Amino acid sequence: MAEFGIALIATLVKVGVLVGVVLGVSAYLTWFERKLAGHIQARLGPNVVGPFGLLQPLADAIKLATKESIVPKGADVPVFYLAIAMALVPSLLLFSVIPFGPEFTLFGKEVKPLISDVNIGILIVFAMGSLAVYGTIFSGWASNSKYAFIGSLRKASVIIAYEVVLGFAVLGVILLAGTMSTVGIVEAQAKSGIWYILYQPVAFVLFLFCMLAESGRVPFDIQEAEAELVTGYNVEYGGMKFGAFPLAEWYLNVIALSAIAVILFFGGWSGPGIFGALSPYVWFLVKTFSLVFFVIWLHWTLPRFQAKDITEIAWKIMLPLALANLIITAVAVYFLGG
Amino acid sequence: MEYIGFLIFFGIMVVIALVMVSLNYLLGPKNPEEWKDYPYECGVPLYDENAQTTFHQGYYLLGLLLLLFDIEAAFLFPWTVVYRYLGVFGFIEMFLFVLILTYGLLYAWKKGALNWQFEMEEE
Amino acid sequence: MSIEALIGTVELPDLSMFLPELSVLITAFLLFSVELFVSDRVKRNLLPSITAIGLIISLIAFIFSGQNYGDTFYGNFTNDGLATLVKAVEVITTLLILAFVQRYYINKASFYGEFYYILAFTLLGAMLLASSYNLIVIYVSLELISIGFYILTALLRGSFISKEGAFKYLMLGGISIALASYGAVFMYTYAGSLDLREILTYKGEDIHYLVLGLILFLIGMAVKIGAVPFHFWLPDAYQGAPTPITALMASVGKLAFFIPLLRVMPLVEERFAIAWTLTVGVIAAFTMLYGNLVALVQRDIKRLLAYSSIANSGYILAAVAVSEEIGVKAVVYFLIVYAFMSAGSFLVVALLERNPEWENRIREFSGLRFNAPYLAFAFMVYMFALLGLPPTVGFVGKALVFMSLSLERLWWLALIMIVSTGISTGYYVRLVVLMYMKEREKEVTVPPSGRFETLSLIILTLATVALGVFPAVVWGLISSSADALFMR
Numbered sequence: 004m005a006e007f008g009i010a011l012i013a014t015l016v017k018v019g020v021l022v023g024v025v026l027g028v029s030a031y032l033t034w035f036e037r038k039l040a041g042h043i044q045a046r047l048g049p050n051v052v053g054p055f056g057l058l059q060p061l062a063d064a065i066k067l068a069t070k071e072s073i074v075p076k077g078a079d080v081p082v083f084y085l086a087i088a089m090a091l092v093p094s095l096l097l098f099s100v101i102p103f104g105p106e107f108t109l110f111g112k113e114v115k116p117l118i119s120d121v122n123i124g125i126l127i128v129f130a131m132g133s134l135a136v137y138g139t140i141f142s143g144w145a146s147n148s149k150y151a152f153i154g155s156l157r158k159a160s161v162i163i164a165y166e167v168v169l170g171f172a173v174l175g176v177i178l179l180a181g182t183m184s185t186v187g188i189v190e191a192q193a194k195s196g197i198w199y200i201l202y203q204p205v206a207f208v209l210f211l212f213c214m215l216a217e218s219g220r221v222p223f224d225i226q227e228a229e230a231e232l233v234t235g236y237n238v239e240y241g242g243m244k245f246g247a248f249p250l251a252e253w254y255l256n257v258i259a260l261s262a263i264a265v266i267l268f269f270g271g272w273s274g275p276g277i278f279g280a281l282s283p284y285v286w287f288l289v290k291t292f293s294l295v296f297f298v299i300w301l302h303w304t305l306p307r308f309q310a311k312d313i314t315e316i317a318w319k320i321m322l323p324l325a326l327a328n329l330i331i332t333a334v335a336v337y338f339l340g341g
Numbered sequence: 342m343e344y345i346g347f348l349i350f351f352g353i354m355v356v357i358a359l360v361m362v363s364l365n366y367l368l369g370p371k372n373p374e375e376w377k378d379y380p381y382e383c384g385v386p387l388y389d390e391n392a393q394t395t396f397h398q399g400y401y402l403l404g405l406l407l408l409l410f411d412i413e414a415a416f417l418f419p420w421t422v423v424y425r426y427l428g429v430f431g432f433i434e435m436f437l438f439v440l441i442l443t444y445g446l447l448y449a450w451k452k453g454a455l456n457w458q459f460e461m462e463e464e
Numbered sequence: 465m466s467i468e469a470l471i472g473t474v475e476l477p478d479l480s481m482f483l484p485e486l487s488v489l490i491t492a493f494l495l496f497s498v499e500l501f502v503s504d505r506v507k508r509n510l511l512p513s514i515t516a517i518g519l520i521i522s523l524i525a526f527i528f529s530g531q532n533y534g535d536t537f538y539g540n541f542t543n544d545g546l547a548t549l550v551k552a553v554e555v556i557t558t559l560l561i562l563a564f565v566q567r568y569y570i571n572k573a574s575f576y577g578e579f580y581y582i583l584a585f586t587l588l589g590a591m592l593l594a595s596s597y598n599l600i601v602i603y604v605s606l607e608l609i610s611i612g613f614y615i616l617t618a619l620l621r622g623s624f625i626s627k628e629g630a631f632k633y634l635m636l637g638g639i640s641i642a643l644a645s646y647g648a649v650f651m652y653t654y655a656g657s658l659d660l661r662e663i664l665t666y667k668g669e670d671i672h673y674l675v676l677g678l679i680l681f682l683i684g685m686a687v688k689i690g691a692v693p694f695h696f697w698l699p700d701a702y703q704g705a706p707t708p709i710t711a712l713m714a715s716v717g718k719l720a721f722f723i724p725l726l727r728v729m730p731l732v733e734e735r736f737a738i739a740w741t742l743t744v745g746v747i748a749a750f751t752m753l754y755g756n757l758v759a760l761v762q763r764d765i766k767r768l769l770a771y772s773s774i775a776n777s778g779y780i781l782a783a784v785a786v787s788e789e790i791g792v793k794a795v796v797y798f799l800i801v802y803a804f805m806s807a808g809s810f811l812v813v814a815l816l817e818r819n820p821e822w823e824n825r826i827r828e829f830s831g832l833r834f835n836a837p838y839l840a841f842a843f844m845v846y847m848f849a850l851l852g853l854p855p856t857v858g859f860v861g862k863a864l865v866f867m868s869l870s871l872e873r874l875w876w877l878a879l880i881m882i883v884s885t886g887i888s889t890g891y892y893v894r895l896v897v898l899m900y901m902k903e904r905e906k907e908v909t910v911p912p913s914g915r916f917e918t919l920s921l922i923i924l925t926l927a928t929v930a931l932g933v934f935p936a937v938v939w940g941l942i943s944s945s946a947d948a949l950f951m952r
Contacts, residue, residue, distance in 0.1 A: 169413030
């Protein structure tokens, strides 16, 4: 019983730390993104609220939280609220299987720096990605607005197309590692000393595209298409309810999927131990945030694909590529023994 | 224990989501007006009271395709894990499975289900 | 537990038992590829030829699989005398029906390339169903056949009743699958196994689970075979479907859907024999009476034949109630010959339908002997066979059913069977009277049938008579396979 209690407390502490860090980081990611966008577009970005505009996210949060709560006329109220939870919860749950470092010993107990080390880690990622569709569909349907509805349908069709590709792209890595546990995949890479991006470059590119599409980032952000759909499915949401959607999909999803990409393709926490005991964590965060930076960089540089192209690229180019990659990997593992 | 951790995390996430939902209600002003809650339609009165109507059936087709391929991918996940232990049997079975899957994709492709807005190609 | 232990030993299947199915399967995939990648004009001739060649190869493959009995695919696939016989009949009937398909669809201006591979997959499902004791395999193959039939029923361009029939079939088919799998759950609860052989021979404490499971399974199958009171889809689907498909549903479909019941029959034990006999017997009695009575008042020939098909399901079910060797033999014989006679009668209608003025009314049959003497003769033979007149197979089939009923002393069922056969005289003989003793009501020009169609009809008509005059041709096969079922 005591054993269970200690484990429970450890889990609660881990959840608390994770939620605090993740929500804080994503709030500051908004500042970072706006600053970066400003410099890319040869302007300054936020610089009024606080030094370098550092208090801007806080100001935004207060502003969003004190808006009036408006539910559109004719909306399906329970579903309208449910959509927010359905968007937010899966994208945060993605973090539960992300290992930030190797196991370590604290007060004589083995502690793993992740919330649940399940042997179906990647499957959970896959499942949560699929659940995210509901947030979109519900919000579009419940809003009783045509713009929102069209936007949500478009986004849903994009997400489901890339969800499939994501699944098949990841299969190659699991084939090499022989396990679905995220910890196991990182350990397999650390042991062999070779990151899987060398074996699976195609899978990485596919994964990156899926990541962009799932999180609604340019060049796959047709559902938000400001000019045609007035940001699409969340047009009827206001205040913090509106804040939840970009938070979930632009920031939480990007961070989580970047971290998973690092785990799958860049060896997770592995790296030379030049920072002492904290080395794995530093490496993991450096890798993850380089990827996040890359995604934001793309967002502010590239134009947008047409809606037609986005789904057709997924089904007609990426899915065959992913299938071919899977077969080639299987043949290689069979004949070369991995 | 690992799954209990997941459940706890899930519970806390739901609480956070509820807080975010209710924040505006708790903190925001409350002065409803007649036109305030109208759904957005470029500033003109609503042409159509109800937007929850039918939609293009092509989306339904894409949904069907998702069901097909997502479930197939889910079947492949366990196979990849035990692939090394299955030997030639797993190798051949996988090929048959992926072959059938590819056939499904080709069928959808040829019949035009993958075309956006699904305009059939001129024959 | 280590992964190796979880996986267990991998067994390579004995493909020689599986050859007929394998060739149908490969044909189906070949048809699928051809349908996708070949231009429309080439397709029209290529697809039927490939189907025919594939089915003939499958028939030849029975020579190899027919000598190799046993279990394979981890015991999920059973090849025995019964399976081989039934599968061969299924392939032959499909081949005979295939001869009519091409012209029928071109005449109705509704050619679909998909038709051929759906046909092949449906046949594959029927073949798999014929050779499995495993509930999961039964479930999957039931779905394979049913989904094939739903689509095939709806594949008639611009026909409302075809879509209506398909939809009704889909709804009730779904219910039947749900019931059958619910029954399978109870049987699994009882015995902890999915193999029917193990379930029925298991000496469990609580037999109620088994009885409940069996009855639910039986009701699920009863929907599929169109037994009263679960028959509502059948007349609509049979009427709406393209006529060659109706022939397929009435022959191959009926044959296949009875096989799971047939597999249960030898395993019915003393403990639950009463429940089995009573359930099946009551359903059979209602089916015979209802089918024949309602057939009397039909005006549409396809609906009439559909109700006659319901009635015939009743006769076969009556024999299913007798879970003895003679019952099994009667069921197998009746099923095989019923496949021939029902396919034949529907195919004659398919040929008549080629005339654009033909409306499938019964009145239009009057004086058919002047317009189409050969077709009228063939139709008369099928009517007599369905009625059960002596020189035809129908007589032998009904005699066998009667024999088995009297051996089990199920006199009430035998009596109902005789009464309902008497009722059925009304509509069968009326058709013959209309064709041969009435003047023609209007000029019906029947376009000449093609070579293969003529050949197919000749074979079916000959089989309907010859198997009745010389039942020994198939009797040896039937009795040896039935004996083998009771041997274990």
